[in-house]
Amino acid sequence: MNDADKQDLEATELVRPYVITNGRSLPRESQFSLITLVTATADEQQRPARLSPEEQNLLRMCVGGYLSVAEIAGHTQLPIGVVKILLAALSEAGYLVSRPPVARAPVANLQLLEEVLHGLQSKFG
Amino acid sequence: MTQYIQNPALWALLVVTLVAVALTVRQRGTARKLRQEIAGLRNHYGELESQYSESVHTAQREAEGETRTALKSAMRTLQGLAAEQQRIISGLQRKYGDSVMLQDLLEIDHMNAQFGRRAQSIAVLCEGWLGRHRDVASVYDVVRSAQGRIRHFQRAQILSKVDFGVTSRAVEPVALALAELLDNATSYSSPDTVVEINVRTVPKGVCIVVDDAGVGMNEEEKARAEKLLTSERATGVSGLGNPPQFGFAVIGVLCERFGFTVSVDSTSPYGGVRAVVLLPDELLTSMPEPKQPTASVDPAPPRDVPAQVDAGPSAYENEPEPSLPVATTDDGLPKRRRKRPMALVSTGPSAASGTPKRRSEETAALMAAFKQGTDAGRATHPEAAERPSSTRDASSEGHEVQ
Numbered sequence: 001m002n003d004a005d006k007q008d009l010e011a012t013e014l015v016r017p018y019v020i021t022n023g024r025s026l027p028r029e030s031q032f033s034l035i036t037l038v039t040a041t042a043d044e045q046q047r048p049a050r051l052s053p054e055e056q057n058l059l060r061m062c063v064g065g066y067l068s069v070a071e072i073a074g075h076t077q078l079p080i081g082v083v084k085i086l087l088a089a090l091s092e093a094g095y096l097v098s099r100p101p102v103a104r105a106p107v108a109n110l111q112l113l114e115e116v117l118h119g120l121q122s123k124f125g
Numbered sequence: 126m127t128q129y130i131q132n133p134a135l136w137a138l139l140v141v142t143l144v145a146v147a148l149t150v151r152q153r154g155t156a157r158k159l160r161q162e163i164a165g166l167r168n169h170y171g172e173l174e175s176q177y178s179e180s181v182h183t184a185q186r187e188a189e190g191e192t193r194t195a196l197k198s199a200m201r202t203l204q205g206l207a208a209e210q211q212r213i214i215s216g217l218q219r220k221y222g223d224s225v226m227l228q229d230l231l232e233i234d235h236m237n238a239q240f241g242r243r244a245q246s247i248a249v250l251c252e253g254w255l256g257r258h259r260d261v262a263s264v265y266d267v268v269r270s271a272q273g274r275i276r277h278f279q280r281a282q283i284l285s286k287v288d289f290g291v292t293s294r295a296v297e298p299v300a301l302a303l304a305e306l307l308d309n310a311t312s313y314s315s316p317d318t319v320v321e322i323n324v325r326t327v328p329k330g331v332c333i334v335v336d337d338a339g340v341g342m343n344e345e346e347k348a349r350a351e352k353l354l355t356s357e358r359a360t361g362v363s364g365l366g367n368p369p370q371f372g373f374a375v376i377g378v379l380c381e382r383f384g385f386t387v388s389v390d391s392t393s394p395y396g397g398v399r400a401v402v403l404l405p406d407e408l409l410t411s412m413p414e415p416k417q418p419t420a421s422v423d424p425a426p427p428r429d430v431p432a433q434v435d436a437g438p439s440a441y442e443n444e445p446e447p448s449l450p451v452a453t454t455d456d457g458l459p460k461r462r463r464k465r466p467m468a469l470v471s472t473g474p475s476a477a478s479g480t481p482k483r484r485s486e487e488t489a490a491l492m493a494a495f496k497q498g499t500d501a502g503r504a505t506h507p508e509a510a511e512r513p514s515s516t517r518d519a520s521s522e523g524h525e526v527q
Contacts, residue, residue: 012211014259014296015266016238017218018231019273026228034223050284053265079222082231110503113496120492124485 017082020054026081027088034080035101037066038087041094051095054078055086059095066099189363197253200244204254207241235273242274242304246375249301250365259296261413264324264331264404267291271303272322277311281320288412289331295408298379302387305372306335306400314339314397330409333402338395350389353377384408 040062051059054076061072069087073080090096129135214234221227248254262270265286272278291299310320318338325332342350353373365374376387386403393399 012208012215014262014300015269016234016273018235019269019278021231023231023235023279026225029225052269053263073222079218079227081222081224081227082218108499110499113499117492117496120489124489 017079020052020078021082021085021089024085024089027084032069032084032087032098033101034070035068036098037068037101038062038072038091038096038098039064039066040096055090058083058086058090062096068101192363193251196247197251200248200251201254203244204241204248204256207237207244208257210237211241235278238274239276242301245301246305246371249375249378250371252378255301256297259293261290261293261410262296263412264289264291264333264409267296267300268303268322268324268333270296270300271307274300274304275308275311277316278307280311280316280318281307281322283322283324285323285325287324287326287331289326290410290413291404292408292410295383295385295404298383299385299402299404299408302376302379302385303333303335303402305375306387306389306402309372310335310337310339310398310400313337318395327403330403330405333404335400335402336393336395337397338393339397341392341397342389347390349373354380354387354389 040059057076058072061067061075069084070080072087073083076083078086087096087098091098211234214230214237218227218230218234221230245256263286265283268283272281272283275281307320307322314320314337320338321334321336323332323334323336325334350373354377365371373389379385380387385405385408387400388403389398389400391399391401
């Protein structure tokens with residue numbers, strides 16, 4: 001067993017995820033995918049103090065740029081679905097805006113990349 | 126005189142008198158004896174009575190003790206199982222975090238927490254195990270923990286917070302006592318009302334005020350509650366009524382054991398009960414450090430999280446500290462994110478400011494790493510793809526290049 005499991009044996013989280021989401025249900029699949037990008041709306045001062053620490057943490061994280069849902073979930077250590085629920089609630093309240101993921105780039109041409117690499121190596125290496 | 130002597134009547138009288146005297150003396154003796162006997166019997170009876178009640182008490186105590194021991198060990202098992210189940214549910218929640226199953230897992234988690242709390246309450250009454258050790262937690266989190274242990278937790282709303290933490294020793298008892306109060310508050314008020322929780326600082330410590338809009342308590346109930354909350358209550362699980370009411374008895378035991386006070390004798394602004402938990406300064410401490418940063422540098426992130434997320438911390442660690450003077454403010458992590466995603470979606474001026482100043486060798490090394498990464502990503506055999514270092518390098522450096 002690894003360290004995480006050992007740590008888990010000691011205690012589980014004091015505040016359970018369903019309390020963090022306040023019992024809200026999962027948002028629609030289409031609303032948030034793993035790579036949906038999210039950012040906080042501009043006015044930072046208007047955030048009410050009523051938001052939970054997790055929600056405030058999410059907002060703080062999203063200030064100033066777009067983050068993907070998966071990335072946010074990774075940083076918060078919360079289950080992805082829980083993060084989605086929080087993000088949906090925050091979007092509904094107008095603290096967050098989301099945009100569809102950046103379209104997937106076409107598969108890179110390996111040969112081209114190799115040529116670029118060789119070029120770079122011959123120039124700098 | 127002689128004629129009197131010859132008078133048989135005199136003799137008869139004398140005999141009668143003598144007999145009477147003798148009889149009286151004898152009677153007296155018997156009466157005394159009888160009296161003594163009665164006194165003896167009475168003593169004996171008293172002795173027997175006290176012995177009887179003593180033995181009844183002893184038997185009761187013994188039975189109580191045995192019940193307590195039996196319940197205690199039974200609850201210990203249940204508590205252990207509930208805790209274990211909670212861990213498993215936590216793991217599942219992480220594993221299936223992105224599936225619709227999460228909804229059900231959250232519900233199961235909720236049920237499990239309620240189940241655990243019941244076992245814990247009975248264990249407390251039997252002087253048993255309270256639960257595993259907790260770290261220092263903020264008052265707010267303790268309140269939320271309590272909230273999570275009752276059925277209608279959505280109806281409880283926390284309206285104000287304070288910047289205090291609860292000492293690790295008191296986290297579990299306070300959460301449990303508060304859960305019992307919230308359970309009462311939500312059970313005895315109509316389902317569409319809200320139970321308000323206010324946390325305030327007072328000269329003696331911190332008050333957690335729970336207001337419900339229920340029917341309130343009459344004088345008799347208040348007296349009973351007051352009795353249970355003070356030390357006058359019966360110990361153990363007896364005398365809880367039928368159906369047994371655990372709430373106040375549990376709170377009473379916890380108050381006594383851990384030195385906080387709970388009062389329920391006032392009326393809430395909505396006509397229901399106002400319960401006040403007063404945490405003295407001894408149980409309070411400063412706010413705990415936010416857990417997030419320590420958790421996110423955890424060496425073992427859940428396996429299911431995509432490599433993209435995995436790349437975060439390592440890329441962050443690789444970056445030179447001095448170039449990020451503000452990076453370690455509160456969470457450490459947000460700073461890195463501010464830069465990177467902006468570059469990713471090119472939001473204008475800040476993208477230019479993020480231009481890397483690298484030497485050409487470094488750039489070349491990065492490109493090499495990039496190629497290695499894409500190769501690893503394309504590799505068909507799984508062990509190459511799974512190697513955390515290569516994927517991590519690949520995706521993080523991939524970001525760098527953009």
